[in-house]
Amino acid sequence: MAEERKLGISRENHTKSSSGEQKKGVPDLRTTIAGVEFKNPVMTASGTFGSGMEYGEFVDLNRLGAVVTKGVANVPWPGNPTPRVAEVYGGMLNAIGLQNPGIDVFMERDIPFLKQYDTKIIVNVCGKSVQDYIDVVERLSEEPAVALLEINVSCPNVKEGAIAFGQKAEALYNITSELKKHAKQPIMMKLSPNVTDITEMARAAEAAGADALSLINTITGMKIDIYKRKFVLANKTGGMSGPAIKPIAVRMVYQVAQAVKLPILGMGGIATAEDAIEFLMAGASAVSVGAMNFVNPYATVEVLEGIEAYMKKYQVEKLSDLIGVVE
């Protein structure tokens, strides 16, 4: 069974691809976001992969284009009460509440762990106030190994901050322009789907100087236990993820790609290479696997291998020949 092996160990030819010449007949999987080159477009969705340690037992992290970390704030956050997760048809709800150990522990433990691997590091940054975000962004500027910052202004599960910056175009504009002043790395604003018009948000981020966009974050949902007459999640609402949300995510990536020039990291229910290629064709320059890591811990590498196989089969020489090609 494919799933019984630790995938990727024997694929050395891919671990050094980023600057080398591409071999003939081997598809060029490289992609670029905001001037940062990634050896391939497969990444992890923030919050579903920790900082890679847990899934490092299943997949070779060297195979990934990047690891996008769990959100980190200036101080430790305890997160929400349990139950924090629930299954729904074709997906799940979560209301973790951005539990994280804070930037100090993150810098001492998670960054050195990820630096051992030949993969790019994208750090997801969260906060309750603009100053919280600035504190984290400034700390991360000390660390050249961090390639890109993903700014989480769209978590639906924390009461203050976060989503408050991501649902009003003016607030998004303000925080983006403020963070641009402090960030050394390019910043990628993570957009919420829980808005009337996501292109309005995308345009506000672009106007404020954002370097890239990632979308979509989870869609706010709810589940009720009819036998107990209670909310299943302690937080009442949670963010929905999983294959059931994929068509919504693909549509939003397409709309945003039409509306702005910024590169897009696309995500939302990606389970297979076919799913990922939909996002690329809709206009994403790279893709993240999220909840499906829980269902198939080998999903990231299988998606990567599937994209490569597709490119070979249909004689697509380079990944950029797939990006935004839908018509």
Added chain:
Amino acid sequence: MKRKVTSKVISQKEISPAIFDLWLETDLAAEARAGQFIGVFPKDKSTLLPRPISICKVREDGKALRIVYRIAGQGTREFSGLREGDEVQIMGPLGNGFPAEAGLGKKVFLMGGGIGIPPMVELAKEIKKQSDDNTVIQSIMGYRDADTFLSEELGKYGEVFIATEDGSVGTKGNVMTAIREKGLEAEVIFACGPMPMLRAIKSYAQEKGIPAYISLEEHMACGVGACLGCVVKTREVDHHSHVNNARICTDGPVFEAGDVEI
């Protein structure tokens, strides 16, 4: 090392109403210990997440695992239809397991409530295997009614005391009622069952000044410590979260009762 693998069903039978006894052929068994669990994946794509189910027994040759579970929803209902020769995806072994060595040379209580009883079988086996003359295993098992599944099997490893909610077998009441009624005593407790039972055991153990290793459950998603869905408040700041939140799936499911706020 944790892996997701395809396993083959050796046998399955309903040992009590809605309670199923499933043997799976898998080499994950070689690394498994009492108190650990596996994630069992439904085939139906509308039910995606692995179902965490504790290991009831590990076959001596390390090539098969037994789980005993209750139908609790769509996923476990699907599993109840598995037949000999069917394939099922599982991930494991997950979690830390019971420290069976803490029972060595001691008077031990194994306390199980309802569907918390199955892991006690492998634990009893492991403690018995390494036990000396001073080791005494007493199993105190709580059931709803006269369907006292696995109680005979636990009898192979020591004396078994039964409590039933309806009083149809053994002591009428719960495991705590049984201990008091029979005047039982122990130097260490291992327990798995519903939260009210675990809370009562925690306070009993504190009152007696003895350690109690309890196995917790919570809604889980990843099962491997990445998603932070299944946390429990801890007394001390833990090494991973730095916010007094241990992950039940990886830092547990077994905790010393005094270390967790339940």
